[in-house]
Amino acid sequence: MAILEMKDICKAFSGVNANENVCLNVEKGSIHALLGENGAGKTTLVNILYGIYTADSGEIRWKGRPVRFDSPREAIQSGIGMVQQHFSLVRRMTVLDNIILSLKSNGFVLNRKAAAARVASLAQKYGLTVNPITRIADLSVGERQRVEILKALYRDVELLILDEPTGVLTPQETAQFFDVLRTLKGEGYAIIIITHRMSEIMAVSDRVTILRDGRNVADLTTTQTNPEELSRYMIGRELKQGDTPAATAHSGDRLTLNGVTLAARHRHGALCDISLCVCRGEILGIAGVEGNGQKELAEVITGLRRQNVGQITLDGRDIGRLSVRGRYEAGIAYISDDRQNDGLLMGMSVCDNLLLREFRRLPFSRAGVLDRRAAVRSAENKMNTYQIRASGKTGVQTSVGLLSGGNQQKLVIARELTENAVLIIACQPTRGLDIGATEFVRSLLVRERNAGKSVMLISADLDEIMALSDRIAVLFAGKVAGVLSRKEATVQRVGLLMGGITEKERA
Amino acid sequence: MQAKQREQALMDFTKIFLLTAAVGTLLIWACGASPLEAYRLFFHGMFGTFSSFAEIFVKATPLILTGLGCAVAFRTGFFNIGAEGQFYAGAMGTTVVVLYLPDSFGVWRIVLAMAAGFVCGGIWALIAALLKAKFNISEIIVTIMLNYIIINFLGYAVRSFLMDPAGNVPQSAKIAASARLAILIPSTRFHAGILIAVCCVLLIWFVMEKTTVGYELTVVGKNQRAAACNGISVFRSVVLSAFLSGGLAAMAGGIEVLAIQKKLLEGISANCGYTAVLIALIAGNRPLAVFAVAIFYAAMQVGANSMQRQLGVPSAIVNILIGLVVVLILGKELIPFVKPAVRRLKKGGRADA
Numbered sequence: 001m002a003i004l005e006m007k008d009i010c011k012a013f014s015g016v017n018a019n020e021n022v023c024l025n026v027e028k029g030s031i032h033a034l035l036g037e038n039g040a041g042k043t044t045l046v047n048i049l050y051g052i053y054t055a056d057s058g059e060i061r062w063k064g065r066p067v068r069f070d071s072p073r074e075a076i077q078s079g080i081g082m083v084q085q086h087f088s089l090v091r092r093m094t095v096l097d098n099i100i101l102s103l104k105s106n107g108f109v110l111n112r113k114a115a116a117a118r119v120a121s122l123a124q125k126y127g128l129t130v131n132p133i134t135r136i137a138d139l140s141v142g143e144r145q146r147v148e149i150l151k152a153l154y155r156d157v158e159l160l161i162l163d164e165p166t167g168v169l170t171p172q173e174t175a176q177f178f179d180v181l182r183t184l185k186g187e188g189y190a191i192i193i194i195t196h197r198m199s200e201i202m203a204v205s206d207r208v209t210i211l212r213d214g215r216n217v218a219d220l221t222t223t224q225t226n227p228e229e230l231s232r233y234m235i236g237r238e239l240k241q242g243d244t245p246a247a248t249a250h251s252g253d254r255l256t257l258n259g260v261t262l263a264a265r266h267r268h269g270a271l272c273d274i275s276l277c278v279c280r281g282e283i284l285g286i287a288g289v290e291g292n293g294q295k296e297l298a299e300v301i302t303g304l305r306r307q308n309v310g311q312i313t314l315d316g317r318d319i320g321r322l323s324v325r326g327r328y329e330a331g332i333a334y335i336s337d338d339r340q341n342d343g344l345l346m347g348m349s350v351c352d353n354l355l356l357r358e359f360r361r362l363p364f365s366r367a368g369v370l371d372r373r374a375a376v377r378s379a380e381n382k383m384n385t386y387q388i389r390a391s392g393k394t395g396v397q398t399s400v401g402l403l404s405g406g407n408q409q410k411l412v413i414a415r416e417l418t419e420n421a422v423l424i425i426a427c428q429p430t431r432g433l434d435i436g437a438t439e440f441v442r443s444l445l446v447r448e449r450n451a452g453k454s455v456m457l458i459s460a461d462l463d464e465i466m467a468l469s470d471r472i473a474v475l476f477a478g479k480v481a482g483v484l485s486r487k488e489a490t491v492q493r494v495g496l497l498m499g500g501i502t503e504k505e506r507a
Numbered sequence: 508m509q510a511k512q513r514e515q516a517l518m519d520f521t522k523i524f525l526l527t528a529a530v531g532t533l534l535i536w537a538c539g540a541s542p543l544e545a546y547r548l549f550f551h552g553m554f555g556t557f558s559s560f561a562e563i564f565v566k567a568t569p570l571i572l573t574g575l576g577c578a579v580a581f582r583t584g585f586f587n588i589g590a591e592g593q594f595y596a597g598a599m600g601t602t603v604v605v606l607y608l609p610d611s612f613g614v615w616r617i618v619l620a621m622a623a624g625f626v627c628g629g630i631w632a633l634i635a636a637l638l639k640a641k642f643n644i645s646e647i648i649v650t651i652m653l654n655y656i657i658i659n660f661l662g663y664a665v666r667s668f669l670m671d672p673a674g675n676v677p678q679s680a681k682i683a684a685s686a687r688l689a690i691l692i693p694s695t696r697f698h699a700g701i702l703i704a705v706c707c708v709l710l711i712w713f714v715m716e717k718t719t720v721g722y723e724l725t726v727v728g729k730n731q732r733a734a735a736c737n738g739i740s741v742f743r744s745v746v747l748s749a750f751l752s753g754g755l756a757a758m759a760g761g762i763e764v765l766a767i768q769k770k771l772l773e774g775i776s777a778n779c780g781y782t783a784v785l786i787a788l789i790a791g792n793r794p795l796a797v798f799a800v801a802i803f804y805a806a807m808q809v810g811a812n813s814m815q816r817q818l819g820v821p822s823a824i825v826n827i828l829i830g831l832v833v834v835l836i837l838g839k840e841l842i843p844f845v846k847p848a849v850r851r852l853k854k855g856g857r858a859d860a
Contacts, residue, residue, distance in 0.1 A: 225804045306737060325738030334736065342736040345729040356726065365719045372717075 003028040003190050004049075004080075006110040009058035011044055014183060019042040020214045024192075026159065029190045031181060033205035035234055041214040043085075043196045050082045051075040051374040058427040082161035087144050089136045095119075096132040098152045121152050126183050127176075141290070147468070149180070159190045170289050171261040171462070171495035178204045197463075198227035210234055234435075247412060253277045254454040255301070255423050260310030262296055262478075267431045271296050272478045274310070278423065278454045281438055283445065285469025286458040289498050293478040294458045295337065298427045301456070302334045303327040328357060333421035335412055337428035337458070345399040350390055351379040353400050354415050361378070387440065406437030413444060424448055427458045442468055464492060474498055485491030523835045527828050529546040532631075544754060545814050553806050559813070561695035565767070567805035569594070569759035569776070571704045572648020572782030574692030575711050575803050576755035578792040580632075582715065583748035584728040589635060590756040591780025593628035595759020599661055600627030602669065602771040603681055603766075605686045616686050619647030621761045628757020629750040631657060640742050646749075652755035654780070662773050669771060688766035690814045700762035705798075712794035724748050753809045756780060785833050804829065 002025040011019040015144045019041045025031045034042045035320065047053045049060060052068030060067050060080060069075040069206050071211035072082070089098050100115045104210040119132050128146040136144060138226055144167060152160055181191060181204055194203060201208055204223060210218045210233045217234040251281040255278040262271040271293050279286045288294055301312065312320045319327055328334075336342035344353055353376050358364055379396040382388070388410045390398035401410060409429065426445060430438040445455050445468060447503040472489045474481045481497040535545045554560055572592040580587035587593075601624035608616045635649040656672035662677065672679040672685040715721035727734045727744040735741050763775050786804060811825035 134701055150718055302736070323738065323740075325740075326734065328581050328738045336736060341730065341732050345734060346725075347729050352722075352726075355722070356733070359719055360721055370719060370722060465825060 002026060004061055005059075005061040006045070006049065007059045009045060009048060011041075011053060012056055017214050019048070019058075021058075021079070021213065021215070023219075024209055025219075026190050026192060027207075028158075028190050029185055030206040031185055031193060031204055032192045032209065033201045033208045034192055035208055035230060036202060036211035036236060037436075040211040040234075040306060040434075042165060042211055044214075045211070046082065046163065046192065046194065047487050049075070050080060050161060074139075076152075076155050076157065079156065079158040081155060081159070083152060083163065083165060084147065084149040085163045087148055087159070089144060089147060091134060091137040094133050094135050095130055095139070095147050095150075098136060098147060099132075099154050102152075103155070119150060119154065122150055126153070126187075129178055132209075142177070145169070145177070156482040157189075159192065160184065161192045162196075163194045165193065166195065166197065170492065170498050174200070180223075198230055201230065208315045210448035211263045215373055243297065252280055254280050254282075254315055255456070256313050257301070258311040258313075260300060260307045260312060262300055262305060263308045269299065270478050271307070271429050274478075274480055276473055276480060278456050280454055281449060281452045282470045283449050283468050285472040286456060286463035286475060287462060287465045287472055287494050287498060288460070288475035288481075292459075292462045292475045294475055295427065296478070297334070297475065298334065298456075298458055299423055300424050301327075302332055317329070328418075331420055333416035333424045333428040335409075335416055335420070335424065336431050337431060339408055339412050344400050344408060346399070348398060348400060349397045350383065350388065350403070350411060351375055351396040353411060354382055354396075356381045357415055358418070371440060382414040386410045388414065391474045397464035406433045409433055409441065413441060417444065417448060421453065423456070423458050425458070428460060429457070430459075430461070430464060462491060462498075465494070466491065523832060525561060526835065527832055530831060531824060531828050533718050534827065535820055538820050539590045540820045545818055545820050548817050549810040550816045551792065552810040553814070558695040559809060561697040563724070563802065563806045563809050564701045565696045565698070567801045568701050568704045569763055569779045570782060570786055570801035571798055571805055572707060572759035572762070573756045573780050574786035574790065574797040575707060575794060576752040576759075577783045577787035578712060578797050579724070579748055579755065579792060580752035581787055582792045583724045583729045583744055585633060585636065585639070585745050585749055585752070586647045586730060587635070587650050587749065587752050588647050588784060589632060589653050589753070589780070590783045591776055592650065592654035592779065593631050593753040593756035594760040594763075595654075595657045595777045596631040596760070597624035597628040597755070598760030598771055598775060599657075599669075600624040600757065601666060601764050602682070602828070603763035605682055606669075606680060610683065610685060613685070617688065620686070620765065621758060624757045624761035625754040626757075628760065629754040631751025631757075632749040633746065640745055643656050646712070656761045661771070665771055665773065671770070675720050679770045681767065682769045686765065687769055688762060696767070698762075699765040700766040701757065709792055711751075711755070715746075715794055735773075745769055770819070789833065789836060802845065812813060814838060 002028040004024070006024040007021065009019050009022045009024075010017070013391055022041065022045055024032075026044065034045070036042045044053065048055045049069075050069045054068075055069070063079070067078060069078070069080075075082075079473050082437075085128065088183055089099065095100070096112060096119060099119055100112075103189060108228070117130050123129055123132075123146075125147075128150055130139070130143050130150070139147070149160070166177065167274065171179060178200075181193070184191060185206075193200075193205065205222045205361060206226065208218075208220045208222055208230065209216065210220070210230065212234060220233075237448050255276075256492065257274050257276045259273040260271055274293075276284070286297065296305065300307050303319075303322060303326070307320065310320075311318060314330055314332065316325075317330070319330055319332075334343075340346060347358070351372075352375075355364060355370075359370065359375075363370055364378070376396055383390070383396060387490070388403070388407050390396070390407065400411065413429070423443070429445065430441050433441065442464070445457065449455050449470075457465065457468055466489065469486060471483060471485055471491075473483045473492060474494060476498065484493065484497075532542045535542045538839070552559055553563060571748045573594060576590050576593065577587060602622045604623040605616060605620040608619060610616075612619065631653060632650070635646045635653060638649050639643040639646040665677045665679055669679045671678060673680065688703075691697050691699055699856070715724065723734070723739050724744050726739055727748075729739050731741050734744070759775065759779065764771055768775055782804065786797060786800045790800045797844075807825050807829065808822070811822035815822040
């Protein structure tokens, strides 16, 4: 009998159905995958279960009894735990203190010793090794995830919900993580794992429930299905395999970095003696686990941060001392990984946002006076060309904050991909986008490459790097751990480099 | 969606108005006066005679200019609470130039004096902007502290080097008639400074809404990080907006000296530099709205003064009510009376979550 039954769950946000009669049954001692594109309603469903949202209608039965949680606290007390995509840990506190945080059973006087003993035994049992007295800020992302899981286990949950748990892990860390999940399963825990990676579903899950547009489309046993079938259910069509044609002959270097070093402002994220080049008509993929200098690399090239040592040239011209604006005018476009902070003005309109780069130029302004009509005309064009969907009534005057993530990203790209741009720094360009938008964005990058422009694709998604790049450079701890051609780059080799194991060390 | 928002805004406005009127009535009644009579005198004070109507604009002028200054700064994300001090810096700069330039300069004496005031106020605001940009020191604290410095420095000045040699009161010499801003409508106090303020409103509106500079300032105010990522200099924008902001507040000081007081003395701002913060907030930092709110505020004060003169109801009531309005506008999210839907919204979440 299922430990959890969710029946006919409906939830609408201002008239839009996020969940429509969704059902989900999870067995004790099994790993249940929840699959779907962005916006398919996966997160909404588990948020309802976890008490963050309240369902409009439908029934939740937990261990046979109907329940309804009004807050995560109630869910946890009933034995349901969740590790969210963005961790909810207090960075300045230790692992132990995070785990026992806000527990009623703490009483008035903390008994850290007893708590530490229990954490240690849990950690031992499930292979979740982590030092309980280190502060969260000093842990890697993988370790933080272990803390989140320990935190849930410490609260005696019986069902663990994991929202996109592997997005931030290296292939090796992912394998370890799956071992932990299998152990938990063996102990009788029920696990719901939300993911969009087919390989992971095939590797670890027992059953798969697939959602599309807020509805159930399939409920399958993993051993009786295959990735092609899953993707067909998920997007309603077959997924195109990486079929981007290899680049035509590259003709010379466009961007070169020579010994670029950026002193550490804090402990993390400095660059150390980076030498790289991007050719004309080439996509150079920058792989690596996040936080190994990718963001800093992008910021040094776009001029947001100044390197301490080293040279940067674009088409033979030294751009090392140019401002952000100077470098944009020299032809560097920047698609930031943090579009809501770096790329967009959330409170301003689509039109104003599209203007952000070009407002000083004709036809958008003349002698310092803006021509709003030209801006609106150009914005309407771009909305059409780049399929940016905004509310029909307000069109280009729609506030960017009201657009979906995919449309926000298309907007950034529409603004950055001008004729003038010869080098595109694309930082996590498809993060958080659904498959349709992802394919669109990737096709645009390939289009630019084929037009002879250069792209530096910085991505934590290894599949993306493998599918698009002509060459792949791997960053580890602020250094280039290796540069591989497309042929040399196997997931295995790249994965090892991402983990900091260079070819030499292996030999 | 938009129609709904407008309807909601109208509802909010009505509720705020009714609540304020109710509190006002209660306060007047508590003073032992008849609320009806008080309101009659209140409106009579505003519209009763031509000169009292003109008085609204006289009172509004410093509020418009200082409010405009705050709006420009706030739009750029620079929280200039120093309009009061910049007002005094401007008043002093203007007075010094007007007293030391000879009569032969004619109308240029006024122009140069106003310009000097503008620069003084601008520089006074710039100090805070530079400290903010270079050392990330809170501009709020610095501008407030600079207010104390300049206000007391003015007190020192009118007792020493700026003191009228002919008298022994702490104020400057009287400004020659040729250097004053002219009264435009006889038998009222409607002076040329009012036109300067109106021109400033139009100019700042044009700059903020129609030019690349205004666009840059607005972008910096919305998101400094995005501005920097897209090649807009945050430093330049903050410095420019601070200078402009201080200069505008300083012009209010210059006009007060050249049109109303005809000399420099302590306390001439009547705290308009602080009121300006409220005016900019209520106006949502939009130049044309600043104009409207400043006129409205001045009208309330003129009405309240007449109420006080003739009925003995303290005009402070108006300040209480204005404080209430500000709290209601800024705090409406928190007050279930104004927004009963808060709880529901909180539970609802976002459609794309």
